[in-house]
Amino acid sequence: MHLNPESTARQEQEAREPLQPQELKEWMSEQERKNAETLVELTGRDATLDYALTVLRKHAGDMEKAADAIFSGVVDDPEEREREAQLASIKQDFGHMFPEQKQPRANAVIDLTGEDDPFTDTRFRATTRSPDPSWQMVRTNEPVKSADDELNEVIQASLNDFAAEDSEVIPPEDMGLREGGRPIALRADVPGKAYAALVIQALFHVPQVRQRCSKLRLHTENPDGGKSEVNPGNWALWELLEMFTALDLGDISVFLDLDLLASWETAPLQQTDSVGALSKVLLEKIITTLQHDLDEQQIEEAETNRLFHFRPCTIHSPVVGPPQVVLDHGSEHIVALDITLEAPSNSLVPRLAETLNTYHDNGTSDHTLIAAPSEMVTFQINVSAASGAAPEPLVFPKSIYMDEFLAENLDLANETRAAQRQIQKDVEVLAARKRLLTRYDGQDTLENIRGSIEYYETVADCSTPERLELTKYMSEKFKGYLKSIEEEVQEIDDKLVELQAEIEALLNNPELQCHPYDLRAVLVHTGLPGRKHIYSYVQDKGTWWKTVDYTVTEVPEETVLNDPAGLHLGAGPYMLMYSRRLSEAELSAPVNWPPRFTELVLKNNQGLRDNQAAQEREGDERVAGMEGVNLDLEAMDVER
Structure with a gap:
């Protein structure tokens, strides 16, 4: 066979040259189709030719990976298949224009310790710098409750509470004799009036209220010279004094009220009502009636040393000249106090001082003060919470001094407050200077300086005389900064x-x-509906007691002063009752209630004790009978 040298060279050159785009596309399509057919044969009839071709292209022609994907049952959605097909088509048409660059994977281990490098020492050590808030670590795998979830939990809790109240009956064991000197719980007949029962129970535990109200003479009528009867217009007062007598002398652990709250026309608490506002309405109604009778029967002086009513007045203090009384408010008993986000302090006494005193820029001031104090004063707490935020909780002491709020002490109180304001300004200036020295960008400046000193002394490179001199200089410089600060x-x-x-x-x-004045009672609302979400703290003979519905438990004083209930719902303490401090002898002095009430309570106590004794005897006889039966059965077994 004769070979032409030129033809042979041309064929060898064509064999070495790359295929044209169209030829390359045809060759790749044919090769992919063959590989796809092979995959279909290997994996069975579940995989179609188009699906095998798509999977093969997805894995860049790798037969092994494509087969594993088909066997694993991973089926792509049609849209992804279409996108993969379009991408593969683009690669086929234009892939020859972008030669593939394969980079070998580095398997070498990078040595960060520098142990094998004679010119490098270890550079890793525990830091002494304060943490950067920008790099704080937070958990990412913990479920986070949304606001809707929390709201649903609150709603469910309230619904469960309602359901429990509708069907709740006081267990018989909780209706027995009270023990340990604990107060008697007063339970309203309906849940909506539970707040009113707490108001009456708290009012009873003010010592001055018991001592003076026990001296009231009952309003009676004597028609036709017959037996005296109660004046129909004074049933409410009659019921109140009878309940006070029972709370003082009774032996039962809980009273279920059926008549007292109805006689005072107590409105039930609705969902949209404020428990503090309704409690204030009832308390004012009771106080007005009691104070009127105390004045009418001359049990106390009309103007001074009154039990409930103090006399406030508004005084204007000019720059020059004596203070002037510009308004006399009559008589008051309840002091309303607003707790807001804008208030600089939610401590009781500072909030009172800020509310009752206004200082103007021109040097004048206006003051709402007490011209004649009372034996008792009640604070109604109104929490004004904005959406998504709650103010700081109210801080109230176990004792307060009312002297700075008396009109007779206006000048001295103003001098004291002026000195306090000046000292407070000095405190704020010093505190700002301290923050400037010790904090920067959310970090502790002193800790950072100490860390820098330790770095230059123990970590920094000192391999040359120049580096050694530099590190010593920087270390001494930072030490000077640290000492000065x-x-x-x-x-x-x-x-x-x-x-x-x-x-x-x-x-x-x-x-x-x-x-x-000493704290006598605190009424608290958790912010949720239901009688179990409002409760009281009362002090009796030096011990604090918590009353929730019909349950009374002893609590420490710290719990009373720091109860956090209701803060997240804009609730919490809504009424505080203070009364003038008494000596131990005055606190322990016996109280003489009207004889007819005393006799009735003592009779009920005896009946309760007789009933309990009979139940105990019946229980003992039942136990003895069961023991006798057991003995008879044992004897029968022996005979057998």
Whole structure:
């Protein structure tokens, strides 16, 4: 066979040249189809030729991966198949224009310790710098409750509470004799009036109320010279004094009221009502009636040393000249106090001072003060919570001094408050300076400086004389900074201690501590509906007791003053009752209630004790009978 050298060279050159795009596409399509057919044969009839071709293209022609994908049963959706097909078509048409660059995978291990490098020391150590808030670690795999979930839980809890109340009956064992000197619980006949029962129970535990109300003479009529009867217009007062007598002398653990709250025309609490507002309405109604009878029967003086009513007045204090009374408000008993987000302090006494005193820029001031104090004062707490936020909780003390709110102490109180305001300004300036020295960008400046000093002393490169000199210089420089800041911070702390001592000295002025009032009762609302979500704390013989529905338990004083219930719902304490401090002898003095009420309560106590004794005897006889039966059965077994 004769070979032409030119033809042979041309054929060899064509064999070495790459295929044309159309030829390459045809060759690749044919090769893919063959591979797809092979996959169909290997995997069975479940995979169609189009699906095998799609899977093969998805895995870049890798037969092994494509077969694994088909065997695993992973089926792509039609849209993805279409996208994969379009992408494969684009690669076929234009793939020759972008040669593939394969980079070998690096398997070498990178040595970060520098142990094998003679020119490098270890650079990793525990840091002493304060954490950067931008790099705080948070959990990402914990489920987060949404606002809707929390709302649903609150709603479900309230619904469960309603269901429990509708069917709830006091267990017989909870209706027995009270033990341990605990107070008697007063339970309303309907859940909506539970707030009213707590108001009456709290009012009873004010010592001055018991002592003075026990002296009231009953309103009776004597028609035709016959037996005295109760004046129909005074049934409410009659029922109240009878309940006070029972709460004082009764032996039962809980009273179920059927008549008292109805006689005072108590409105049931609705979902849209404020428990504090309704409690104020009832308390004012009771106080007005009691104070009228106390004045009418001359049990106390009309203007001074009254049980409930104090006399407030508004006084204007000019820059020059004596203060002037511009308004006399008559008589009041309940002081309303608003708790808001904007208030600088939600502590009881500072909030009272801010509410009752207004200081103007021109040097004048206006004051709402007490011209004649009362034996008891009640604070109604109104929490004004904006959506999504709640104010700071109210802080109330176990004792307060009313001297700074008396009109007779206006000048002294103004001087004290002016000194307090000036000291407070100095405190704020020093506190701002301390924050500037010790905090920067959310981090502790002193810790960062100490970390820098330790770095230059123990970590920084000192391999050359120049580096050694530089590290010593930077270390000494930072030490100077640290010493200067620490000295100034110590001076600020010492000054703050002095200022705080000056504030305490102003507050402990004996001239403003002549009228101490002690906390007697606290009413609390958790923010949820239901009688079990409002309760009271009352003090009796030096011990604090918590009453929830018909349950009474002893609690420490810290629980009363720091109860966090209801804060997240804009609720919490809604009524505080204070009364003038009494000596131990005055607190333990016996109270003489009207004889007819005393005799009735003692008779009921005896009946209750006789009934309980009979039940115990019946129980003992039943147990003895069961033991006798057991003995007879044992004897029969022996005979057998």
